[in-house]
Amino acid sequence: MNAPVLSPPRPSPQARFHRVARFARGLVLAGAALFIVNAVCTWIFPDYAARIITSVIEVKHIGPLTNSTRVMYLLWDIPSLAVILAALFKLWQLFGEYLHSRIFSQRALTSLRGFARWVLVGAVLQPVYRAVLSVIVTWQNGPGKRELAINFSSDDYLVLLLGVVILAISSVMVEAARIAEDNEGFV
16 A cells, blocks of 8 residues: 655645735836936946837937937936836835735726826827937937837837726726625624
8 A cells, every 4th residue: 555645735726826925026126216316327328228219119210319318218218117117116115015905905906007007108108209309319410310200019009008908907906905895794
């Protein structure tokens, strides 16, 4: 007769969930730091800024980035960076609630809904951001050589769709929490 094989105990779902929440908070923190470092590097290193700009927009000719162009680029980058950081902050709050097992708390649901809204703001802002950026970096080219590049990519559509889906899911979760609270009152 063979002895039963004992498998090691599996961590509880709650322990796994806490591990995922900690990992997600680490990603949020790393992402925020990287976005801020990227913004600082675009100011300090003009060649890096030019590479970033050409990866974001498609224009025929970007001249050397003058100090005034770099200042305008930096100022124009602030709203986009603010939207990203606001969305990441909402995720930080959300996973903080999850870390304390408050999945359907008011703060968790508000944070999820806030994240969805910031994703939608970002999805709408990105095509405008790229269009204005194309004008900023080609303004020094002079009349007749300035460019306005307008594009809407499939990535923009997917981010917009993701924002709508997360907003819908958060609305369903708010309603589910309300129904659960009402039902709890009957018991």
